Amino acid sequence: GQQLxxxxxxxxxxxxxDVSMNCTSSSIFNTWLWYKQDPGEGPVLLIALYKAGELTxxxxxxxxxxxxxxxxxxxxxxxxxxxxxxxxxAGRWGGADGLTFGKGTHLIIQP
Amino acid sequence: GAVVSQHPSWxxxxxxxxxxxxxxxxxxxxxxxxxxxxFPKQSLMLMxxxxxxxxxxxEQGVEKxxxxxxxxxxxxxxxxxxxxxxxxxxxYICSATDDGSYEQYFGPGTRLTVT
Numbered sequence: 001g002q003q004l005x006x007x008x009x010x011x012x013x014x015x016x017x018d019v020s021m022n023c024t025s026s027s028i029f030n031t032w033l034w035y036k037q038d039p040g041e042g043p044v045l046l047i048a049l050y051k052a053g054e055l056t057x058x059x060x061x062x063x064x065x066x067x068x069x070x071x072x073x074x075x076x077x078x079x080x081x082x083x084x085x086x087x088x089x090a091g092r093w094g095g096a097d098g099l100t101f102g103k104g105t106h107l108i109i110q111p
Numbered sequence: 112g113a114v115v116s117q118h119p120s121w122x123x124x125x126x127x128x129x130x131x132x133x134x135x136x137x138x139x140x141x142x143x144x145x146x147x148x149x150f151p152k153q154s155l156m157l158m159x160x161x162x163x164x165x166x167x168x169x170e171q172g173v174e175k176x177x178x179x180x181x182x183x184x185x186x187x188x189x190x191x192x193x194x195x196x197x198x199x200x201x202x203y204i205c206s207a208t209d210d211g212s213y214e215q216y217f218g219p220g221t222r223l224t225v226t
């Protein structure tokens with residue numbers, strides 16, 4: 001099946017640094033979603049974006065739905081140890097459709 | 112609210128046997144549920160869409176006779192892996208779409224190991 005192009009694949013950062021990751025697609029989506037997955041658990045929704053150009057924040061997280069509807073980015077400001085994990089972007093065409101996921105960004109925070 | 116459970120959380124079975132995994136929406140109704148598979152260090156891949164009262168829709172490359180899906184009620188979908196082989200070992204995750212909000216909520220996953 002299709003996968004979205006997500007980068008970077010992994011990030012090694014110091015606590016307190018800002019983080020940025022992005023996702024691109026060859027096809028258009030009407031919804032972009034960002035999830036965090038901890039080992040052995042299901043993904044947890046962080047931010048949902050429903051309109052092209054939309055910029056949405058959730059605490060230290062900010063995400064944008066690209067104007068072309070083929071990309072999205074997620075920023076995390078002032079990273080803390082509990083931000084460690086794997087972040088996935090996901091796109092959806094229709095409200096009742098399954099999700100197409102990116103390959104994930106593994107965030108590692110060095111003390 | 113919006114809790115999805117899966118049972119079992121992990122299972123080990125012998126090659127050739129069948130395994131059933133349950134996905135339940137605990138506090139909302141879900142006409143549509145989805146089944147995903149995640150291999151180690153990889154992303155989630157959509158396997159099939161499960162619709163209450165009708166046949167499941169399978170993604171290209173997913174064998175419908177091997178992965179049987181039954182969506183018997185608005186809160187329960189089951190995935191049965193038939194004649195399991197070691198290559199079926201994976202993390203199986205379901206999600207359920209809230210009929211009211213169209214938001215998808217994920218279950219905690221089921222780790223299947225086939226020996």
